[in-house]
Amino acid sequence: MNFSRRESLGLAAAAGTLLATGSAVAAAPAIPKKKKGVIDFVNKIDLESPEFNRDTRARLNGDIQPGSEYIGWLKGTVQGVRPNEPVRDLFKFEGFSATRIYRRPDGSWRKLLRETVMYRDLETGEILKTWLNPYTNEEVKVVPIANDPYNQTIETHFMGKPYLMDWTENPNGTYTIAAGVNLFYPNALTPDKWVRESSGDFNQVTENFLYVVKKEDVENPNVTVLPYVGSWQRITPWLPWMLMGNAEGNINYFSTFSGSPGGIDALPQDLVEATRAIDPKLLRAPTLEEDTLPNESSLEAYAKEQTPAPVPEGWTPPKPPAPPKFQGSKKDLGNQWAE
Numbered sequence: 521m522n523f524s525r526r527e528s529l530g531l532a533a534a535a536g537t538l539l540a541t542g543s544a545v546a547a548a549p550a551i552p553k554k555k556k557g558v559i560d561f562v563n564k565i566d567l568e569s570p571e572f573n574r575d576t577r578a579r580l581n582g583d584i585q586p587g588s589e590y591i592g593w594l595k596g597t598v599q600g601v602r603p604n605e606p607v608r609d610l611f612k613f614e615g616f617s618a619t620r621i622y623r624r625p626d627g628s629w630r631k632l633l634r635e636t637v638m639y640r641d642l643e644t645g646e647i648l649k650t651w652l653n654p655y656t657n658e659e660v661k662v663v664p665i666a667n668d669p670y671n672q673t674i675e676t677h678f679m680g681k682p683y684l685m686d687w688t689e690n691p692n693g694t695y696t697i698a699a700g701v702n703l704f705y706p707n708a709l710t711p712d713k714w715v716r717e718s719s720g721d722f723n724q725v726t727e728n729f730l731y732v733v734k735k736e737d738v739e740n741p742n743v744t745v746l747p748y749v750g751s752w753q754r755i756t757p758w759l760p761w762m763l764m765g766n767a768e769g770n771i772n773y774f775s776t777f778s779g780s781p782g783g784i785d786a787l788p789q790d791l792v793e794a795t796r797a798i799d800p801k802l803l804r805a806p807t808l809e810e811d812t813l814p815n816e817s818s819l820e821a822y823a824k825e826q827t828p829a830p831v832p833e834g835w836t837p838p839k840p841p842a843p844p845k846f847q848g849s850k851k852d853l854g855n856q857w858a859e
Contacts, residue, residue, distance in 0.1 A: 554741035570676035582619035583745035596775025612640040620805035629674040632806040637665035670831040700710040708819040719757030767837035
């Protein structure tokens with residue numbers, strides 16, 4: 521099983537926080553014994569064991585103790601990337617997920633998840649309802665992400681191969697777990713119908729995840745949900761509501777993410793209320809009884825819930841600027857600060 525979805529500067533800062541505790545980690549007492557009533561899982565570190573990787577992945581994704589609900593949180597910046605000009609910060613984003621994990625009879629784990637992401641103004645931080653697209657100078661309606669559901673089964677094998685995560689042992693008692701996926705799949709927004717929303721017949725997407733965890737937490741038989749700090753990046757076509765069509769360029773999401781120990785109550789109130797306005801059930805994780813619907817991506821939801829924007833006569837996708845010619849002094853060649 522790979523980190524195929526949502527599940528750096530932020531990571532560097534967070535990793536620094538963990539590494540700063542190195543002396544405490546080094547002096548940690550012996551691994552405690554499992555408390556009565558705590559669910560069994562593999563906590564002995566064996567990076568080549570599919571069972572260990574399966575159970576650790578489940579503990580990263582949620583709380584495996586039966587009956588528990590886990591709230592994940594992320595926050596970052598969305599950038600626009602076009603040829604012949606600097607990368608541009610477009611807006612912020614913040615979101616959360618609500619997850620419940622069940623043990624299956626064969627030892628695998630079933631992860632049930634709902635997730636919401638809102639977009640925020642770069643300057644004020646307010647949740648955006650509309651946004652002035654700097655590439656088109658057009659005011660557009662902002663469509664948040666609300667995925668319900670996105671469920672997965674976490675097993676010892678994926679695509680016929682043993683499931684092993686990409687581990688790096690760091691100094692001072694921490695591990696970094698890396699995961700990534702490169703996708704090329706048919707677009708739910710077909711360009712003949714969604715002229716201004718669609719980037720084309722196919723979507724090219726890359727996602728990268730990093731988790732930093734403490735070794736002592738991984739080994740602890742009483743830690744049923746692993747504390748971590750992480751980084752998430754997604755490179756994807758222009759968001760459909762930006763109305764860029766198949767214009768050259770792409771979007772880059774870049775964020776930190778972690779769990780929210782205080783649950784929903786610890787999240788920003790405006791984020792919670794904006795989510796409640798979409799659908800109150802997004803504030804809680806699905807139950808096993810609700811595990812009946814197929815997964816739905818944000819583009820599939822967009823195609824189902826939105827309508828194609830009108831296409832003005834003569835409209836064409838915005839074009840990037842022409843390649844600039846350097847006319848400065850040769851001594852400034854290679855100088856990133858040269859005009």
